[in-house]
Amino acid sequence: MTASPEHISAQLLAWYGKHARQLPWRVQPGQPAPDPYSVWLSEVMLQQTTVAAVKPYFAKFIERWPDVYALAAAPEEDVMAAWAGLGYYSRARNLVKCASEVAAMGGFPETEDELRKLPGLGAYTAAAIAAIAFGQRAVVVDANVERVISRLFTISEPLPGSRKIIRVRADQITPEKQSGDFAQAVMDLGSSICTSRDAKCLLCPVAEACQARQGGDPLTYPVKAPKKDKPIRRGTAYWIESDGHIWLETRQGTGMLGGMRGLPDDGWSAAEDGKMPPPISVNWAEAGVIRHTFTHAHLELSVRVYRGATAIQSEFGQWWPLDRLDDAGLPTLFAKAVRLVLAQK
DNA sequence: AAACCGGGGGG
């Protein structure tokens, strides 16, 4: 038997009414919509990032920049430092741009099409904000929705090629009203019941409509294209310490860790090993090797140390007080290097 | 369409 779209959405909304997660950026089902700033900020933070990881950052940002105007007025440097550790730093760069545009507009636009034009907002985030903050009907497709839809309708084409048909199916079961609650219902279902490693069908409100469950092996879906293996890259970073300060450089461009402060290095990237000479010619001491994994490469970063008076010519560097390193906003890779060196003092 | 872009948590 085939369940109607209306039945599926009604079951999911009813389930959400009872089992919605309480999240700092979310209001209870049926309550007035949360403010667009909170929705936008949380949605951007949640891009490819788990709820648990986002919570402390969301709290910190809301406390420090309570609305979009406060954030628009903040120095980009401060926002980048506050984002440090959360990853995908283009999000932070775009966050600043977006806040500035929205402030100039006098507030967030309310339609999906207008939202989609803002920096850092793609199809998912624009739809989510339109639906959740502005009550518009929008088809919200994230990784949870992809998984739930793939199982509900036994989509056999592998991701990411199946995204088109998944969107069509999601559109079919998205209700005209409460599409924001509906989207959050599917996301909650995907995070607690219909997870990537498990399918708790006995607890699922749409189990009877689910074709994968009927087939007996829901974990078969979603089918995914094989992954590429990650190469190992090697590079070197330099700890230059002088008179209670270390030398930090702000990484230029939009590449790896772009816009973030870090130790000077030899130019390693995801595409190749580092090969540039050190920033100064001195006798380096080897502190050890940091292992760190990025989206598409493993990195073995050799950390070398020099302590003593020196002059460095670099446009983007600064001497940073050692006792204020916590405020430098170092991404995790360099935070690891700092811990390695400080552990040896 | 494919590559690029972090980091942490869980099995």
Next chain:
DNA sequence: CCCCCAGGTTT
């Protein structure tokens, strides 16, 4: 160790 996550942008 591998897999996954409230994806977007660039090529």
